[in-house]
Amino acid sequence: MGAYTDKIREIAGRLLKDCQVEMVIGFRKGSMPMMNEPCFVTRADAVDQLVWDGSCGINLANYLTGRTEARIGVVAKGCDSRNIVTHIIENKIKREQLTIIGVPCTGMIDKRRLKNLAPGEVLAVEEDGERVVVRGDGFETVHQRREVLQANCAVCHHRNPVIHDELVGDPVSEQTEVDRYADVRAIEGLSAKEKWDYFEALLAPCLRCYACRNACPLCYCPTCFVDEAMPQWVGKSQNPVDVRTFHFLRAYHCAGRCTDCGSCERACPVGINMRLFTKKLEKDAYEMWGWEAGLSLEQRPPLDTYRPEDPEPFIK
């Protein structure tokens, strides 16, 4: 991982020095462990703040929406690159504006899991290949990297960037053996009543802070439906009906676009796994139209194309 950091700094420095880009969007260390934050570097002598490790889970495509700079460098792991493709298809940024610094990714660390496993407050996390060392006041524990990955990273099928201009390392092997949709299938098997109760319990802690929406690269509407007052599509209260309406409508807006990058779940302050909703739609798009979002700049998404063979057994 350290080698990635050096390479990212070298590439970013070169791009900025040669004036090939006006800025580079990457990550720098946050003020807390496992909380790396996005940063915008505009000068070649400032590239030393850029880092790469297992805490770069935020999706940087989110910071490209509607940018007007002529040339932007952006650091992108597999899922970021797929969201960049989606952004280009949806006319939120032009390919010519971007210099994509691709990062072959081996998954991001689940900060919540590490915190729960630690006997006290986590003060530092270091990664050394497959080992993740967690330090705090009076303790030091070692975990295997693959055991503390974010849930979406553990079942990721596209770890390597799908488009890039530079690559910071050799492509990593893709995980072809993992079962991507085991959790979705488990819920599909429930009865209507069980499903209702399951989601009621899942969403009970929601504060409606909208962190999931704000972290999501797909949620770029100038006025989100939850903020609109005329007409008011959804009530603004903490009532379970309103909370549920928000989560389900947001998920539907991501249908056929979601790359399961996990930013929403990562951003949630109370740890709700709202990926279950978007993942169900991702699964449907894959099974009904063989579609995975963000893999190609040429192909139009299934929800804006019509094909006579589109499945329609639900229409009577």
Next chain:
Amino acid sequence: MGVEPGRVHFSWISSAESTKFVEVVKQVTEAVRQLGPNENFVKKELKVA
């Protein structure tokens, strides 16, 4: 999301197919009536201790 399958219906009906429209409306009404009222989306007052 926990809505009973019989509560949601989709159908293609041309503006010329008035008889099909009537048939579908009857079927839908009957199917939904059997399920009873949908209480799930009724906002209840939150319980305050």
